[in-house]
Amino acid sequence: MVSALGYSLGYLGGGLLFAVNVYMTASPKTFGLADASEAVRWSFLSVALWWAVFSIPVFFWVKEPSGEGEKLSFKAIARGALEVVGTIRAVRAHKSVFLFLIAYWLYIDGVDTIIRMAVDFGMSLGFDTRSLMLAFLVTQFVGFPAAILYGKLGEKIGTRRAIYLGLGVYVCVVAWAYLMSAPWEFYVLSVAVGLVQGGVQALSRSYFAALIPEERSAEFFGFYNMLGKAAAILGPLMMGIAATMFDSARAAILPIFLLLVGGALLLSRVPEPSGSPTGPEAS
Numbered sequence: 141m142v143s144a145l146g147y148s149l150g151y152l153g154g155g156l157l158f159a160v161n162v163y164m165t166a167s168p169k170t171f172g173l174a175d176a177s178e179a180v181r182w183s184f185l186s187v188a189l190w191w192a193v194f195s196i197p198v199f200f201w202v203k204e205p206s207g208e209g210e211k212l213s214f215k216a217i218a219r220g221a222l223e224v225v226g227t228i229r230a231v232r233a234h235k236s237v238f239l240f241l242i243a244y245w246l247y248i249d250g251v252d253t254i255i256r257m258a259v260d261f262g263m264s265l266g267f268d269t270r271s272l273m274l275a276f277l278v279t280q281f282v283g284f285p286a287a288i289l290y291g292k293l294g295e296k297i298g299t300r301r302a303i304y305l306g307l308g309v310y311v312c313v314v315a316w317a318y319l320m321s322a323p324w325e326f327y328v329l330s331v332a333v334g335l336v337q338g339g340v341q342a343l344s345r346s347y348f349a350a351l352i353p354e355e356r357s358a359e360f361f362g363f364y365n366m367l368g369k370a371a372a373i374l375g376p377l378m379m380g381i382a383a384t385m386f387d388s389a390r391a392a393i394l395p396i397f398l399l400l401v402g403g404a405l406l407l408s409r410v411p412e413p414s415g416s417p418t419g420p421e422a423s
Contacts, residue, residue: 144291247403290339
């Protein structure tokens, strides 16, 4: 629930600012701006200010465990590189962690590809930019309560089953995207994505936390976050290859099936974390 609450607040904050930015772009005169281009530039500045303001609580009031720091030097960099190598070896030594990370990389690549390529895909079908931005806004505000509710669902039916459910919805989203032809259908997809996106992200994080050794949580989560940042690389590449081969934007979306289904199948091979309250399947 902590993970779900964190993601839900992220969607709320991002949605509020995005709503203001969309309004600025749609009606620049209201804000005393010359045109949409100037509104976009001010939107970037507003994001920087938003980050600065909401980073203040972290900088001043979130306490870290005490520890001795180390000055930046070649030795420190070399030691850090060796620690990364050691972390990779430790991850490979934990079968459940290793399998989960491969599964996570596959299905979260599919999830992130849908998020990042949605505008390009919609524009290739002839949808106007304003409709696409509003659809993203819908996803943000649906994602706020949905992430919290999804955390509750994970407690009730089990974390892994809830992740499966979310991935199943994404498979349906890909199928719908292949067949859709009208802007209203894009809004339906936006709602569907908003219902499960934050839940899949939050529950994946909490499931990983149950798998890793507590004493090495910092370095394992560092590796997890690094892997997450490397997502949405394979998906766009596969989409580009499919689009080129079949000369069709619709066909480009189909390889995402492989990432989602492949990730789900590998997740089924992950041993259940011992003593973890992941729901009915843990028993």
